Every structure is written in structure tokens, then in C-alpha cells.
Amino acid sequence: EAITVQELANRMAERGGEVVKTLMKMGVMATITQTIDADTAELVVEEFGHRAHRVSDEDIEVGLKREDEDETDLQARPPVITVMGHVDHGKTSLLDALRKSDVAGGEAGGITQHIGAYQVEVEGGQRLTFIDTPGHAAFTDMRARGATVTDVVILVVAADDGIMAQTVEAISHAKAAGVPIVVAINKIDKPGADPNRVMTELLQHNLVPESMGGDIICVPVSALSREGLPDLIESILLQAELLDLKANPGRPAEGTVIEARLEQGRGSVATVLVQRGTLRVGDIFVAGSESGRVRALINDRGERVEEAGPSVPVEVLGLTGTPDAGEDFVVVEDDARAREVASFRAERKKRAQQAATAKGRGSLEQMLSRIKEGEAANLPLVIKSDVHGSLEAILSSLDKLSTEEVRAHVLHSGVGGINESDITLARATGALVIAFNVRANAQARELAKRDGVEIRYYSIIYNVIDDVKAALSGMLEPEQ
Numbered sequence: 001e002a003i004t005v006q007e008l009a010n011r012m013a014e015r016g017g018e019v020v021k022t023l024m025k026m027g028v029m030a031t032i033t034q035t036i037d038a039d040t041a042e043l044v045v046e047e048f049g050h051r052a053h054r055v056s057d058e059d060i061e062v063g064l065k066r067e068d069e070d071e072t073d074l075q076a077r078p079p080v081i082t083v084m085g086h087v088d089h090g091k092t093s094l095l096d097a098l099r100k101s102d103v104a105g106g107e108a109g110g111i112t113q114h115i116g117a118y119q120v121e122v123e124g125g126q127r128l129t130f131i132d133t134p135g136h137a138a139f140t141d142m143r144a145r146g147a148t149v150t151d152v153v154i155l156v157v158a159a160d161d162g163i164m165a166q167t168v169e170a171i172s173h174a175k176a177a178g179v180p181i182v183v184a185i186n187k188i189d190k191p192g193a194d195p196n197r198v199m200t201e202l203l204q205h206n207l208v209p210e211s212m213g214g215d216i217i218c219v220p221v222s223a224l225s226r227e228g229l230p231d232l233i234e235s236i237l238l239q240a241e242l243l244d245l246k247a248n249p250g251r252p253a254e255g256t257v258i259e260a261r262l263e264q265g266r267g268s269v270a271t272v273l274v275q276r277g278t279l280r281v282g283d284i285f286v287a288g289s290e291s292g293r294v295r296a297l298i299n300d301r302g303e304r305v306e307e308a309g310p311s312v313p314v315e316v317l318g319l320t321g322t323p324d325a326g327e328d329f330v331v332v333e334d335d336a337r338a339r340e341v342a343s344f345r346a347e348r349k350k351r352a353q354q355a356a357t358a359k360g361r362g363s364l365e366q367m368l369s370r371i372k373e374g375e376a377a378n379l380p381l382v383i384k385s386d387v388h389g390s391l392e393a394i395l396s397s398l399d400k401l402s403t404e405e406v407r408a409h410v411l412h413s414g415v416g417g418i419n420e421s422d423i424t425l426a427r428a429t430g431a432l433v434i435a436f437n438v439r440a441n442a443q444a445r446e447l448a449k450r451d452g453v454e455i456r457y458y459s460i461i462y463n464v465i466d467d468v469k470a471a472l473s474g475m476l477e478p479e480q
């Protein structure tokens with residue numbers, strides 16, 4: 001006993017009736033509400049051309065993307081590149097410089113629209129697609145939603161500054177995603193530039209440059225003088241060639257939402273990166289839990305186009321609502337199917353949120369109960385306050401609370417509102433977030449809600465201490 005026919009149909013985003021028919025062909029008589037075993041479910045999933053993944057004997061996960069591509073239908077596609085690196089090391093400048101490397105623009109003026117991604121054609125006719133939002137926050141946010149759009153990461157390191165905190169973060173994010181890194185050692189025009197120092201520093205992060213016998217391509221460049229840019233482009237194309245990137249343009253489009261917004265007079269507009277197939281005006285689609293019909297497609301030059309193939313970013317008009325960046329975009333055969341898939345997605349999103357909330361709350365609860373059982377010796381905290389004075393007072397009082405057995409462990413403290421980074425840290429560590437006379441910004445609140453991180457608001461120091469004391473003795477009641 002594993003899964004009902006309806007649930008299986010939902011997971012595959014197929015019609016229930018079709019699943020019943022397929023089961024019949026396989027000699028299994030079942031109605032939509034009946035349960036079938038995991039082996040049968042797996043066969044059905046494969047029959048529909050989806051990917052089946054057994055989570056356990058009882059449960060089965062369905063990869064919505066079909067893997068029914070015929071080798072002969074596959075054609076080479078341009079690489080998709082994300083630029084990462086420390087603030088002020090030149091990510092934006094480099095993206096601008098690369099944008100100007102486009103030779104296809106001609107008199108039309110080239111890439112003019114900032115739609116979240118752009119494609120350039122370089123000497124020799126090859127094309128490259130760049131994601132226009134630099135930084136690992138956007139990259140990891142998309143990954144968190146299951147989207148893998150980036151084929152190659154350009155890690156920008158300023159030659160006069162070297163590897164900094166966010167460089168290291170970017171390296172971790174790229175490594176976690178298993179995406180190859182090409183290092184652009186930027187600002188070599190500056191007097192203090194020292195590319196060799198950057199390469200030596202890379203070694204400390206297990207990135208061994210080619211010139212030192214490793215496999216990491218490092219290219220000295222200047223986004224300002226454009227020196228080295230052709231080398232950088234060539235290196236990316238080389239890296240892409242090794243990846244043997246291919247897609248079938250001759251099928252209904254699938255892709256990922258790069259960004260989406262509500263625009264006056266245009267309605268909901270989404271930039272979609274097509275990953276397989278070809279997207280056309282008139283296509284009916286589902287984007288996240290929104291659906292629609294393509295009214296118009298607009299490319300990165302601001303021109304209306306009729307279609308967009310693999311690795312092409314394009315603005316899509318005709319959505320009924322605004323999906324999230326990182327959500328997937330799939331063309332389906334008709335309106336009924338679009339609505340069905342969209343409502344299933346909406347339901348799944350709700351369930352995932354509930355699950356995350358339950359999990360997050362659980363982790364704080366678990367933490368508290370482990371403290372109570374004497375298994376945990378630390379209560380992790382993230383504390384933000386409006387002024388230094390209060391923060392100092394809270395920290396020193398907390399210090400005094402600690403006993404031999406348990407102590408409050410402040411992972412991060414500072415003056416200012418609760419931001420996304422605070423929540424990410426709390427999520428990763430099961431910490432309680434304390435907001436003293438400060439608020440959480442909208443993104444942080446949403447993230448906390450999504451991931452079930454608990455933020456507690458205070459305006460009296462005594463109450464903070466009291467609650468932490470309760471938590472340390474395992475007596476704190478979670479807020480509802």
C-alpha cells in the first residue's frame with residue numbers, strides 16, 4: 001500500500017483518468033481513490049515518461065520533468081552563466097562589459113533591456129547567456145526552489161583586494177551546487193593589482209589554478225579597460241564545451257522563472273529562461289502555481305519575438321499572477337490542464353510551507369527539549385537591537401545566566417533590523433531570533449515564516465532574560 005491513484009496523478013501533474021487507463025493497460029483495475037503499491041506506481045511513472053524516485057518502500061517521488069529525449073533530437077545550447085563575488089569587486093561592471101561584447105546588436109543598439117538575463121553573440125557566432133542578478137543570494141534562492149539554471153559560475157575577485165568574506169561564501173555556494181568555477185581576476189589595470197596573490201589565496205579554498213597544476217581557469221581581466229575579456233569569454237566557452245550542453249528545441253518549452261513583477265499597464269511580467277524546447281506566442285503554460293497563455297514574447301533588446309529556444313531568456317506577457325523567481329515554467333496542451341497543474345502546484349506549495357513551519361518549530365522545540373533532557377548544552381541565539389547600549393546590557397545579562405550545564409550561545413548580534421541573513425543563520429543552526437525594539441523586514445519575515453524560524457519581539461530587557469532563562473531550563477513555551 002503506497003499511494004492513491006489521485007495522488008500519483010497529482011505528483012505527475014497528469015489527469016487522474018489517464019492514470020486509471022494506463023493502469024488498466026497494465027492489467028491493474030483501480031479507481032481514482034484506490035491505493036496502489038510503490039512498484040506499480042513506479043511503473044506508471046515511467047510509462048508516463050517521468051522520472052521516478054523511491055523515497056522508501058511506501059513512498060515515491062516524481063520528477064516532473066520528462067526524460068524522454070532522443071539523443072538525435074538534442075542540439076548544442078549556449079551556456080548559462082552567473083557572476084558571483086565580493087561586493088565592489090566588479091560583478092556589475094563585468095556584466096556590463098560582457099554585455100557590450102555582443103556583436104549581434106549592430107545598429108539596433110544591442111542589449112538595452114534589463115530583464116534579468118541577457119544573451120550575447122561573440123566573434124565566431126557562439127552565444128552565451130548571462131544571469132543579470134549577480135551574487136549568491138539570488139543563486140541559492142533559486143536553488144532552494146529546485147532550479148538549476150547556472151552551468152558555469154564566474155567568480156570575480158578584485159586583484160587589489162583578494163579573497164574576501166563574500167568570495168568565500170560564493171565558493172561554497174558554487175561548490176554546493178556542483179557548478180564549475182571560472183575565476184575572473186578583475187581590476188588588473190589598478191596599480192596595486194596582484195593576480196598572483198589571488199591565485200595563492202585560491203589554494204586555501206581548494207581551488208587550484210591551472211598555472212599551479214590544477215583545473216581552475218583563472219583569467220586576469222579589467223572590466224574597465226576591457227583587457228582580458230576575450231580570454232574570459234574563450235575560457236567560459238571552453239568550460240561549456242567540456243560540459244557538452246545540449247537540449248531538444250523541438251518540444252514544448254520548459255524553463256525557469258528568472259524574475260517576475262507586476263507592471264502598470266502590462267500586468268504580470270516574467271522573465272523566463274527557456275531550458276528545453278521552444279516557447280511560442282500562443283502557448284499555454286504553468287509558471288509555479290500561476291498559469292496563462294503567452295500574449296507576447298520580448299527579448300533582451302526590447303524586441304517582440306515569435307519564439308525562444310533553449311538558453312534564451314525572454315519576457316513573457318500573459319500571466320494571470322506573479323510567480324516567484326526560481327519556479328519552473330512548463331508549456332501544457334490546454335487550459336484545463338494548465339488550471340489543474342496550477343492548482344496542484346498551489347496545494348503543494350501550501351503543504352511544503354506547512355511542513356517547513358512544522359519542521360522549524362520542531363527544531364526549536366527539539367532544541368529546548370534536548371536542553372531539558374540535559375543533552376544539549378547550548379541555546380543558539382541571534383540577537384538584534386536598536387541601540388548598542390541595550391545590546392550590551394542584554395549580552396552581559398545573558399552571560400551571567402549561563403550555568404555549568406547550559407549556556408546561551410550568541411551566534412550573531414548587532415544593531416539593526418532583522419534581515420534575511422539573520423534568518424538564514426538561524427535556520428541553519430536552529431537558533432532563536434531575538435528582536436529588541438527592532439522589526440524584521442518583509443523578506444526576513446517571509447523567509448522566517450517559510451522556514452519556520454521563530455522571531456521573538458521584545459521591548460523590555462527583563463523579558464528577554466526571563467525567556468532565555470526559561471529556554472535554558474527547557475521551560476519556554478513556543479509561541480503560537
Ligand code: GDP
Nearest residue numbers: 086087088089090091092093186187222223224
Ligand atoms: P560589484 O559590487 O561587485 O557589482 O562591483 P561594481 O561593478 O559595482 O564595481 C565596484 C567599483 O569598482 C566601481 O567603482 C567600479 O567602477 C570599479 N571597478 C570595477 N571593475 C573595475 C576594473 O576592472 N578596474 C577598475 N580600476 N575599477 C573597476
